[in-house]
Amino acid sequence: MSKGEKQSQANKARGLLDKFESGRELGPVEDRSEYEQRINSLPPDQKELAQESARLADLCQYFAQQKIDVPGQILEQVGRLSSLPIAESIRVLKAINRELMEYLDDVGQNPGIRQ
DSSP: OOHHHHHHHHHHHHHHHGGGSTTSTTSOOOOHHHHHHHHHTSOHHHHHHHHHHHHHHHHHHHHHHTTOOOOHHHHHHHHHGGGSOHHHHHHHHHHHHHHHHHHHHHTTOOOOOOO
């Protein structure tokens, strides 16, 4: 592959990733009302999946801040989520979130997070 072809592929990849930049179509949303609008515009099953995924992200962020390791069996379950249909992913995410909350209670932390 020539240098020009490599540069062309790099530019194309950069262009594809641009949509994940702040303020773009798939970028992070810092404004709560914009976040709610995006969530509410989704079909019901995707909306529920997004909400459960956000709960998992919040829990993982809390675990990281408190320097608490996520149990290995939960990590394995999260790793398999992408291969599941949406309805099954929602069910598994709810179970994972519940397990994480119970785990926090078991380790004796005062999580300050409510679901």
